[in-house]
Amino acid sequence: MELLKKTIPVTCAVIRQEDRILAVQRSRHDPMLPGLWEFPGGKVEPGETEEACLIREIREELELEVEILKRLPDVNWDYGNVLIRMTPFIVRIVTGTMKLNDHDAFRWMTVADLMSLDWAPADVPVVRGLMSEAGY
Numbered sequence: 001m002e003l004l005k006k007t008i009p010v011t012c013a014v015i016r017q018e019d020r021i022l023a024v025q026r027s028r029h030d031p032m033l034p035g036l037w038e039f040p041g042g043k044v045e046p047g048e049t050e051e052a053c054l055i056r057e058i059r060e061e062l063e064l065e066v067e068i069l070k071r072l073p074d075v076n077w078d079y080g081n082v083l084i085r086m087t088p089f090i091v092r093i094v095t096g097t098m099k100l101n102d103h104d105a106f107r108w109m110t111v112a113d114l115m116s117l118d119w120a121p122a123d124v125p126v127v128r129g130l131m132s133e134a135g136y
């Protein structure tokens with residue numbers, strides 16, 4: 001009998017700056033999905049809203065203050081050992097100078113170029129949604 005897996009709620013930020021979107025590369029030393037590209041974010045803590053989680057995670061990971069502009073559709077993804085429900089948000093930078101505290105690299109990408117990166121699987125539906133919205 002298969003045990004039911006708990007779904008972990010996470011958030012991610014589609015950070016827009018002019019006509020570019022920020023992609024960050026997971027650490028090569030990360031035990032889960034090392035070296036893959038993703039939108040920054042993380043796990044929602046107990047009692048925390050998705051919005052509060054996103055603002056906290058971006059502050060911790062990138063040392064940026066962001067403003068949430070729009071919530072995008074949730075993505076449910078089964079990584080085999082864990083299920084996640086990822087809530088993406090479109091955000092803009094309010095203040096701060098970006099510093100990578102958890103990631104190996106970053107790139108500012110046009111929507112047309114997003115699929116040139118090797119994305120974490122749960123982020124792919126977000127990328128596809130952005131491309132579809134932009135007419136690609």
